Amino acid sequence: MSQVTLYTLTGVILFFMGLRAFLLYAHLVRKILAFNVMGSGIFLLLVGIASRVPGAAPDPVPHALVLTGIVVSVSFTAFGLVLLRRIYAKTGKAHITTEMEDTDAQ
Amino acid sequence: MSTIAWLFDGLLVAALLYLAWSLLSEQDLFKAVVLFIAFGLLMALSWTRLQAPDIALAEAVISAGLSGVLLLDAVGYVQGEKRPASTQSEAVKARRIEPVRTGLNLLALLFCAALIWAVLDLPPLDSGLSSIVQAQMGSAGVTSQITAVLLNFRGYDTLLEVAVLVLAAIGCLTLREADQSAAAAHLREPGMQVLDGMIQLVIPVMLLVSGYLLWAGEHAPGGAFQTGAMLGAAGFLLLLGNRMHFQQIPGWLLRISASLGLSIFLLVAGGIAISGRSLLEYPVSNAGKLIVLLETAISISIGSILIILFAANPPSASSPTIDQATPSEDTTEIGSK
Numbered sequence: 001m002s003q004v005t006l007y008t009l010t011g012v013i014l015f016f017m018g019l020r021a022f023l024l025y026a027h028l029v030r031k032i033l034a035f036n037v038m039g040s041g042i043f044l045l046l047v048g049i050a051s052r053v054p055g056a057a058p059d060p061v062p063h064a065l066v067l068t069g070i071v072v073s074v075s076f077t078a079f080g081l082v083l084l085r086r087i088y089a090k091t092g093k094a095h096i097t098t099e100m101e102d103t104d105a106q
Numbered sequence: 107m108s109t110i111a112w113l114f115d116g117l118l119v120a121a122l123l124y125l126a127w128s129l130l131s132e133q134d135l136f137k138a139v140v141l142f143i144a145f146g147l148l149m150a151l152s153w154t155r156l157q158a159p160d161i162a163l164a165e166a167v168i169s170a171g172l173s174g175v176l177l178l179d180a181v182g183y184v185q186g187e188k189r190p191a192s193t194q195s196e197a198v199k200a201r202r203i204e205p206v207r208t209g210l211n212l213l214a215l216l217f218c219a220a221l222i223w224a225v226l227d228l229p230p231l232d233s234g235l236s237s238i239v240q241a242q243m244g245s246a247g248v249t250s251q252i253t254a255v256l257l258n259f260r261g262y263d264t265l266l267e268v269a270v271l272v273l274a275a276i277g278c279l280t281l282r283e284a285d286q287s288a289a290a291a292h293l294r295e296p297g298m299q300v301l302d303g304m305i306q307l308v309i310p311v312m313l314l315v316s317g318y319l320l321w322a323g324e325h326a327p328g329g330a331f332q333t334g335a336m337l338g339a340a341g342f343l344l345l346l347g348n349r350m351h352f353q354q355i356p357g358w359l360l361r362i363s364a365s366l367g368l369s370i371f372l373l374v375a376g377g378i379a380i381s382g383r384s385l386l387e388y389p390v391s392n393a394g395k396l397i398v399l400l401e402t403a404i405s406i407s408i409g410s411i412l413i414i415l416f417a418a419n420p421p422s423a424s425s426p427t428i429d430q431a432t433p434s435e436d437t438t439e440i441g442s443k
Contacts (some may be wrong), residue, residue: 003115007156008225010119014126021321022128023210027183029135033142036173045225047156050234053386058157059234060251064260066161067252070269071331071408074168074176075274078301078415081180082278085419094184 009029022078028084032077039073039091115417122148131288135185141178146170158254159327163319166365167335172412176343247327247393257397258327261386265375268368268404275364275411278418298347305347312340320405326395330367330401334408352417364414366406371400 009105018038022031043066088094129141137269146169155161239251239259256264315383316336325328344350374396379385388396 002217003112004156005225006115006119011121012218012221012225013123015221016214017126017130019217020211020214024207025156025215027135029177029184030130030138032180033177034139036129036142036146036281037168039131040126040145043161044149045221047153047158047161049155049225049228049355052228052234057236057251059236060255061235061260064157064252064255064268066158066278067164067256067331070161071162071167071268071335072270074173074273075411075415077173077328078176078412078419079274079277081176082268082281082415082418084180084184085319086281088184093442094250 007044008048011041011046011048012014013041014038014044015041017041019048028080028087028094028096032084034071036077037078038056038070079105118152118155123151128285135181136178139181142177143170143174146174149226160329160332162336163327163332167332167339171339172342172416175346175421176416181232197209233414241443245390245393247388247390247395247397248323250323250352252327253329253397253401255325256390257400258386258393261371261375264404265368265371265386266406271408271411272368275414277393278415282418297441301347302349304369305343305349309340309343312336312343316340316405316409320401322362323401326400330404331408333401333405335412337409338412338416342416345413345416351411360410360414363406363410367400367404370403374400 015038017033018036019042021034022038025031025034046062046066047058050060051058084094122145125141125145129138129145132138132141146165148168149169150162153165154161236251239255240268242259243249243251243254248258250253316333319328319336320333321328322439323333328401341350345352373386374386378387383389
């Protein structure tokens with residue numbers, strides 16, 4: 001097992017932690033945090049897979065994808081937080097309850 | 107050397123996992139976001155260990171800095187009232203859906219196990235696409251492989267990504283305009299001398315660094331995303347320090363600069379398509395110039411889109427929780443530089 005594999009496996013575990021929290025927590029800020037951790041896990045996994053050849057320069061294509069992904073994830077976070085503020089302003093709640101199932105889908 | 111490297115990697119990975127675990131299980135949302143910022147910084151360190159300096163730069167500015175500021179603001183906004191009610195309701199809900207929780211846990215665990223198996227089962231030697239990229243570098247117009255992939259070989263991805271960003275900005279602006287009262291309430295009192303002094307020192311350096319990153323992207327780590335993120339961070343700092351008011355920026359200027367990257371990208375793509383080549387297949391002789399043009403436009407766009415995203419999440423001055431939170435946001439901003 002190489003150091004790169006160590007990071008790749010860390011990515012998988014981070015994804016698992018994020019996914020679990022994303023599914024289980026009702027608070028919307030927690031969901032957004034969990035989503036970001038999931039993203040970080042996927043990015044680590046991708047970059048880990050990109051450097052599997054020992055000694056060689058890493059594959060630039062997954063690196064470019066991850067770079068794109070990071071910028072998209074910040075725009076997702078910002079948009080999610082704007083939606084969260086609207087939900088909070090309208091309902092006074094920042095977590096998902098049964099009557100807010102539709103909001104959850106976004 | 108190898109032992110020290112292993113030790114360092116082991117510690118870094120352990121710290122990452124610990125931070126992720128504690129930020130996800132932390133009861134206090136404010137602490138959770140602070141842990142998230144620390145997590146982002148350690149992620150940036152991991153990227154350098156994985157020989158990905160481009161990603162490290164973007165991660166340090168975006169995940170640790172910009173996302174952190176946005177999340178802290180949101181936590182302050184949401185924590186203003188009804189926090190006990192929210193936790194209680196969470197607990198009630200948790201008891202009611204206990205079997206579902208167990209099921210979801212098991213499902214996630216199963217998925218994780220399958221992924222680990224897949225990772226360990228990957229064929230060990232496969233150069234992926236790097237040999238193809240290396241073979242084509244001569245016609246790329248730039249010498250940095252990442253920039254070549256982003257803006258030339260996989261220009262499609264970047265085009266669509268810029269479109270996603272513009273969409274996010276439009277979404278944020280639309281929702282914000284429906285909620286003017288919150289937006290108007292965020293102006294902070296002037297007179298924080300340390301912050302004012304720091305802004306005067308840091309903003310020129312940030313602009314210089316973003317210019318350097320744009321220039322360096324042609325041959326070294328850097329490029330449009332990092333430049334845009336740095337410009338956005340400078341904007342965040344100006345907004346937070348009350349040096350710039352979002353309401354005072356002319357709407358037409360904001361709209362033009364936010365859509366500049368996408369418009370020029372589409373013009374270039376359309377122009378190339380009309381001249382008989384396939385979409386985004388740059389002529390080899392002009393590829394370098396086109397990439398510099400696109401990178402500049404995209405940098406400006408990303409910077410202004412980030413400012414729009416930030417301004418759509420205004421720190422509201424109504425609750426005392428937010429006053430505690432704001433100084434930390436400023437520190438985050440400095441740290442992310």
